[in-house]
Amino acid sequence: MxxxxxxxxxxxxxxxxxxxxxxxxxxxxxxxxxxxxxxxxxxxxxxxxxxxxxxxxxxxxxxxxxxxxGNGGAIAPDMHVATDSPEFVAFGRRSRQLYRDLDAEWEHAIGTWPTRWLDIRPAGTFPERSAATGSDQGGPRPLSESDVRELEPDVRLPDGAEARLAEGQLAVDPxxxxxxxxxxxxxxxxxxxxxxxxxxxxxxxxxxxxxxxxxxxxxxxxxxxxxxxxHRRVPQRWVKGHMLAVAPGPWRLGSVLAGPFGGGTPLPGGGVVCGGTFDEGDRSREVRPEVADPMAKGLATLIPAAADARISHRWCCFRPQIExxxxxxxxxxxxxxxxxxxxxxxxxxxxxxxxxxxxxxxxxxGRAPDGVSTFTLPPAPLHYPL
Structure with missing residues (x-):
């Protein structure tokens, strides 16, 4: 669950x-x-x-x-500025604005909340486009170690790590x-x-x-x-992934922590959702603690006070990928x-x-709208037997 x-x-x-x-x-x-x-x-x-x-x-x-x-509820298109196409980012930003509009119109029935993302990576490993397409286009901006400490007092940067911050994102309970x-x-x-x-x-x-x-x-x-x-000739598959949540503990976290060290999304009330994994070749629907639990250790890498965090939930799901x-x-x-x-x-x-x-x-x-020209199906055969 x-x-x-x-x-x-x-x-x-x-x-x-x-x-x-x-x-x-x-x-x-x-x-x-x-x-x-x-x-x-x-x-x-x-x-x-x-x-x-x-x-x-x-x-x-x-x-x-x-x-x-089975996801973490992220609505963070600016985190894709350095890794995905401009069309993808623009579409995500349109979606984020629609969330804001709908939530206002529906008297906060969706219940989105604002988030900021702190991306922490080993030095020199941020995507190459980060410097050129980062803060000037709304993407993450670099932070110093003292900036990180001021923003998140309980977060510690691993030796040699760098941090970038993306503000103005959203999250939602799915x-x-x-x-x-x-x-x-x-x-x-x-x-x-x-x-x-x-x-x-x-x-x-x-x-x-x-x-x-x-x-x-x-x-x-x-x-x-x-x-x-x-579906014929469409290269597609389901990819299993694990998630987990930890109960509130003796730390405070206001930012989503992301990157290869680990991290998680803070929940209202103090818990944190961590994940997910990419479990290539695993077709079972069983939750595997040996796959999920290292994500809690990843959180503790960045928040030492979370070293003894209690895992409250483990789950898995399958994500659709058209290669x-x-x-x-x-x-x-x-x-x-x-x-x-x-x-x-x-x-x-x-x-x-x-x-x-x-x-x-x-x-x-009857006409394709703006913004979807890159989101096409792979070329189809001349005829599908129906």
Whole structure:
């Protein structure tokens, strides 16, 4: 169980498991497949765009399964300035602004909180673009050791380490985000999975599911990885990762600590979420303490007072990665009324609002919106047998 699960009450848990209603709309204007952060955001923005009746289906018993609830809740696009494309950073910053706008409009129902990121690395190992594309473009700026001590009195830089600071970022409890989105996403259904589609000409005509068929006007697929029949020749995989949380202790931490030494995200109340790992080749769904627990030692490398920190939670999840790609926001091949969003890997929470808004704009106008030209699917074969 994640640290976020323990922050829900019984009524909130029930809202995340709506099940299947008796009056299930079989012919919605928009059918969204996938009840993670991306799918929920797509449904919300489809409604905001006036696209008509929206139905969202999720195959798991609960909304926000997998990586959508098993992450650290980071909304930190400026941490990507030195490592990712300008298009990626701009899209992330748009998402961050949408979070602020929605949270204000919804009277803080999402519950984001401000964060600053302290990136600590061995000297000379910051990405080469850091100096050229750092603070002048909103990315992390260098700090001296005395600056770090003043900012975070309980943090100690390892010998020879350097630090950079990115301010103005956000964080969110992923399950509270799912609750806020689900309340505004139309008809939301759990326990219903996608089986396949029937295409008529250049349109998705029928969507086959474990609860029977749907005939939507438009289809948005947000299943993490590209599903059949469009998955052929798409280099994609699930990557397992562990997370953990430590209970509050005799230290104070106001910044997210990042970098190869370790670190974590401070939680309201004093705990810290650490992670995650990249467990190549591990396909099991079991939590492995021998993989997770070293992250607590990494935290103690930077915060000596956390050497005896009590681990309160350990969990794992699988992240969707479409190799050699940034997140994908694109039409489904060979159809005019279908779209796919996925492959967000570790950035699904961060990118959810901008992704949902882009999909809704595309469905409403029929034209690709600005900002998604680099988020395309790999080239498709000439024909997919459907």
């Amino acid at each position: 994640t640290v976020w699960d323990d922050r829900l009450d019984a009524d909130e848990r029930a809202l995340l498991t709506p099940g299947r209603p008796l009056d299930l709309d079989r012919s919605p204007d928009v059918l969204v497949v996938g009840g993670g952060a991306i799918g929920l955001a797509a449904a919300v923005f489809a409604r905001r765009a006036g696209l008509g009746r929206v139905v969202l289906i999720e195959r798991a018993p609960r909304l926000a399964p997998g990586a959508s609830s 399950l509270r985000l799912a609750l806020a989105l689900a309340a505004r996403a139309g008809q939301v259904v759990t326990g219903v999975g996608l089986l396949g589609v029937s295409v008529h000409g250049d349109r998705v005509g029928t969507v086959h599911t474990t609860a029977g068929d749907f005939t939507p006007g438009a289809l948005i697929v947000a299943t993490g990885l590209v599903p059949p029949p469009w 050699d790609r940034q997140p994908v926001v694109d039409r489904l091949p060979e159809v005019t009324n279908g779209w796919f969003a996925g492959g967000h890997f570790t950035t699904g929470i961060m990118m959810a609002p901008a992704t949902g808004a882009a999909l809704a704009e595309w469905a409403a106008s």
